Amino acid sequence: MTVTDTSDKAVLLSAHERAEIDAWLARYPADQRQSALLGALRAVMHEDHYLSVPKMDAVAAYLGLPPIAVYEVASFYSMYETDERAAARHSISVCTNISCMLNGADEIVAHIENKLGIRLGESTPDRKFYLKREEECLAACCGAPMMQVNHVYYTELSPEKVDSILDGLE
Amino acid sequence: MSDELVSFEVNGQTLQARPGSMLIAATDAAGITVPRFCYHKKLSVAANCRMCLVEVEKAPKPMPACATPIMAGMKVWTNSPKARAAQKDVMEFLLINHPLDCPICDQGGECELQDLSVGFGNSSSEYVEIKRVVREKDIGPLIETAMTRCIHCTRCVRFGEEIAGMRELGATGRSQYTEIGTYVAKAVTSELSGNMIDVCPVGALTAKPSRYTARPWEMRSYDSIAPHDCVGSNIHVHTARGKVIRVVPRENEAINECWIADRDRFSYEGLQSQERLLKPQIKRDGHWKEVSWQEALDTVSGILRKQLAFNIAAFAGPSSTLEEFFLFQKLLRGLNIKNIDHRLRQVDFSDQTLTPVASGLGLSLAELEQQQAIFLIGANPRHDQPMLNHRIRKASIAGAKVLALNPRRLAFNYAAEQIVAAPLDMVTELAVLVKAALEAANQAVPNALAELLAKVEVSAGARSQVALLKAPNALILLGQMAVQHPAFSSLRSLASVLAQATGAKLGYLPEANSIAASLVGVLPHRELAGKPLAEPGLPVNAALNDKNLTTVVLMNAELDDFANPQQTLKALRTAKHVIVLAPFADAQAREYATVLLPTSTFVETSGTLINAEGLWQSFKGVVTPPGEVRPLWKVLRVLGNALNLPDFDYVETSEIAAELKLELKTVPLTAIGELPETLLVTKQEASLMQRIGDVPIYRTDALVRRAQSLQAMLSSPSVRMHGADMDRLGINTGDLVRLGQGESYVQLPAELDGAVPAGCVWVQSGTEAARALGSAFGSIMVDKG
Numbered sequence: 001m002t003v004t005d006t007s008d009k010a011v012l013l014s015a016h017e018r019a020e021i022d023a024w025l026a027r028y029p030a031d032q033r034q035s036a037l038l039g040a041l042r043a044v045m046h047e048d049h050y051l052s053v054p055k056m057d058a059v060a061a062y063l064g065l066p067p068i069a070v071y072e073v074a075s076f077y078s079m080y081e082t083d084e085r086a087a088a089r090h091s092i093s094v095c096t097n098i099s100c101m102l103n104g105a106d107e108i109v110a111h112i113e114n115k116l117g118i119r120l121g122e123s124t125p126d127r128k129f130y131l132k133r134e135e136e137c138l139a140a141c142c143g144a145p146m147m148q149v150n151h152v153y154y155t156e157l158s159p160e161k162v163d164s165i166l167d168g169l170e
Numbered sequence: 171m172s173d174e175l176v177s178f179e180v181n182g183q184t185l186q187a188r189p190g191s192m193l194i195a196a197t198d199a200a201g202i203t204v205p206r207f208c209y210h211k212k213l214s215v216a217a218n219c220r221m222c223l224v225e226v227e228k229a230p231k232p233m234p235a236c237a238t239p240i241m242a243g244m245k246v247w248t249n250s251p252k253a254r255a256a257q258k259d260v261m262e263f264l265l266i267n268h269p270l271d272c273p274i275c276d277q278g279g280e281c282e283l284q285d286l287s288v289g290f291g292n293s294s295s296e297y298v299e300i301k302r303v304v305r306e307k308d309i310g311p312l313i314e315t316a317m318t319r320c321i322h323c324t325r326c327v328r329f330g331e332e333i334a335g336m337r338e339l340g341a342t343g344r345s346q347y348t349e350i351g352t353y354v355a356k357a358v359t360s361e362l363s364g365n366m367i368d369v370c371p372v373g374a375l376t377a378k379p380s381r382y383t384a385r386p387w388e389m390r391s392y393d394s395i396a397p398h399d400c401v402g403s404n405i406h407v408h409t410a411r412g413k414v415i416r417v418v419p420r421e422n423e424a425i426n427e428c429w430i431a432d433r434d435r436f437s438y439e440g441l442q443s444q445e446r447l448l449k450p451q452i453k454r455d456g457h458w459k460e461v462s463w464q465e466a467l468d469t470v471s472g473i474l475r476k477q478l479a480f481n482i483a484a485f486a487g488p489s490s491t492l493e494e495f496f497l498f499q500k501l502l503r504g505l506n507i508k509n510i511d512h513r514l515r516q517v518d519f520s521d522q523t524l525t526p527v528a529s530g531l532g533l534s535l536a537e538l539e540q541q542q543a544i545f546l547i548g549a550n551p552r553h554d555q556p557m558l559n560h561r562i563r564k565a566s567i568a569g570a571k572v573l574a575l576n577p578r579r580l581a582f583n584y585a586a587e588q589i590v591a592a593p594l595d596m597v598t599e600l601a602v603l604v605k606a607a608l609e610a611a612n613q614a615v616p617n618a619l620a621e622l623l624a625k626v627e628v629s630a631g632a633r634s635q636v637a638l639l640k641a642p643n644a645l646i647l648l649g650q651m652a653v654q655h656p657a658f659s660s661l662r663s664l665a666s667v668l669a670q671a672t673g674a675k676l677g678y679l680p681e682a683n684s685i686a687a688s689l690v691g692v693l694p695h696r697e698l699a700g701k702p703l704a705e706p707g708l709p710v711n712a713a714l715n716d717k718n719l720t721t722v723v724l725m726n727a728e729l730d731d732f733a734n735p736q737q738t739l740k741a742l743r744t745a746k747h748v749i750v751l752a753p754f755a756d757a758q759a760r761e762y763a764t765v766l767l768p769t770s771t772f773v774e775t776s777g778t779l780i781n782a783e784g785l786w787q788s789f790k791g792v793v794t795p796p797g798e799v800r801p802l803w804k805v806l807r808v809l810g811n812a813l814n815l816p817d818f819d820y821v822e823t824s825e826i827a828a829e830l831k832l833e834l835k836t837v838p839l840t841a842i843g844e845l846p847e848t849l850l851v852t853k854q855e856a857s858l859m860q861r862i863g864d865v866p867i868y869r870t871d872a873l874v875r876r877a878q879s880l881q882a883m884l885s886s887p888s889v890r891m892h893g894a895d896m897d898r899l900g901i902n903t904g905d906l907v908r909l910g911q912g913e914s915y916v917q918l919p920a921e922l923d924g925a926v927p928a929g930c931v932w933v934q935s936g937t938e939a940a941r942a943l944g945s946a947f948g949s950i951m952v953d954k955g
Contacts, residue, residue, distance in 0.1 A: 053354055068340035071353035075342040 088130035099141035176242035277373030310357030335583030396434035402781035431556035440876030447768035448797025487726035491777025497806035504815035508707025527700030549649020579925035607671035644674035863946030869936035890923035911944030
């Protein structure tokens, strides 16, 4: 698959993002650059908290992929946010699957909604918190109810515990 | 996969196939029906629609026939109760979200989903919930989308990636949110995009230009040949109520496989142009008057008889048929008119007597795929011959190296090593390769090349590029930008020497049906079968410049077909008589013409086209010509009779073709000609820039130029140039730039383009904006407007 010359689009990537992507690229054969795509998008998520179309195009140019191949992956995985409104420093996912639901996940969600003044799928105006609508079981049923904030799991939640976790975040 | 066949059983019938090949290919070959949506013989196996489930002995579950490799002794049932039940269930799932809008769907009547749901579906469904809706997408003027109907077979996605060579569509989202689309609002731009309409098994992708105009069962299908490039793609023309509704591919594995280019698919739109000529017309005292054919032909024969033969010039456009070309030159030669030409975009004729009579690929289209190295000189096959480019792409994917020498960097859809040089520097760049090749082969420098080769130095890069051409199957192709080059003779000579020194074959990518024109002698210096003329006429540019010119005959040719529209227009305006035999006349043509004879397009006449490999393909008329339009060959025949010329009594075009076949069968299509005494080296005028004036993909001939949807695919005219030149001239992107060639100027917006070499401007030919300009690859004055 050849791609037209779009290397100038890659300038949008920061030095840190490039370093991250290069580290991923080093793990795969030189002719399999698309293997680094998940890692590359993760690097962009870390910096921007969402994947904008120009940034996805930049990743496509950097990896030598057609842009649509990047859009497909970005829109497939729920860990990637493609909506600017989802961009916030902290992404909160409360598991609402069966075990957590039986253990009071709905109250936890209601508590966070009230505390932050936003609904599921929204972010706070100061872009500090994004309350994600989690679709899947997060595989921590033994500690239900639970939530994931960024990459950290918090289990056996109560409203008080949620307060102390969220208040402790910068 | 071994080549030995193994036996296996389908529905109790013993079949044979290569082990490891897919079951569905074997059942298809044996004529056993297996329903399918995602499987397509020319695309990779996706196995995602699950419609082709069949029962396989010892397999616990039904298996998809498209992804089940054949093993010796396996037993398969395609319509056992288990297989039928699986197919029925899959069909029910596929229909869960598919709307029941067949009555308003353009695919209705030729829909694979509709057909298979009749054969394999249930009359009712357990699913009663609301169906999902997917928002419409605008993906350009050629393809209409109704993505709610999409069943996610991904044929269009795979077509883009595997055949078109550009992945524009994709499947975004997941699960019930999956959508096929471009994700960002964007038009699909591939030159083969129309084939996605054909591969789409449902009504999600339909043809925008022909939507809602006729139902499949109202249409009649006729075989024809596409006249727009030298491939001669086989097509079906579908008509209803006496009108052409659409054009679709006719499978011919040796020519166009099962695809066609968008240009061949949508050019029919031009038939409905407002500029279509419907009645013969004569200009009297500056006013057009509709006249009878009799009067028009009397007038034309009167002019041709009265004017001195050497004051008459006659030009034919390259998409005319073999028979039209033949009768055209026969008529003119019968009147002793010598200034005859079809090479309207060519400017260098200095070695025309040294070149072969007619040149094509030198091999078959299918053999292109077997080449290991292909060197494209002044060629943009992706635009000029899209289906031929597809073969080069296949060769490239199979490992062939593609090398290209062009005046600007082109967007190939395969890996290509590109040498980009300003038009006039292309000669020196090619000379470097020739020198390297001669050195490598230990061959003496031919005298003609001595002076030029002495000036260039062989680089390491050139040596390795030449080494590529030493491959057993190497091919050098001269394209239209080479033929239209101001020093075409030099490029041709250098390419010949390069081919001889490396052992590579040499071929041409000719314009449309121009091989036929050359063979029958629509040339000033050669007549039928290339017989040289003792007293040759003038080639096109000299004939146009001739001060004594009083009369011009244009057959299927208009201003946009000439290399130098400025010079052409001046000559046509000065001429006393301009006789036009064509299907169309725009305002410009109505200004310079004095007689307009309405003649046929390719769907209204029979005729023969000769493609790049030298294959003769005859076709018949499909619709009755509109108004008083007459088949062009008949008009030429009647004119011949009116002028009392001998042997103008053909009853059918097939008679002419048969006669010509005998005459021309001994004429070989070769490419290597003789070398001139010295090479023509054109000098660049200081202070001026060089124009790169290639013809846009959809401006190649009169019919294409009038096909509205194709026109909408073209970007608006601009001046594209290198950043260094923009800085030097103080021009920013979007600024109006003044361009001058010769006497007139045009203003066009500037665009930065890194693909254009410094010192050049890319201003395409064949456009209305370019009419005021001169030579397509000539010097050009550029300044801030």
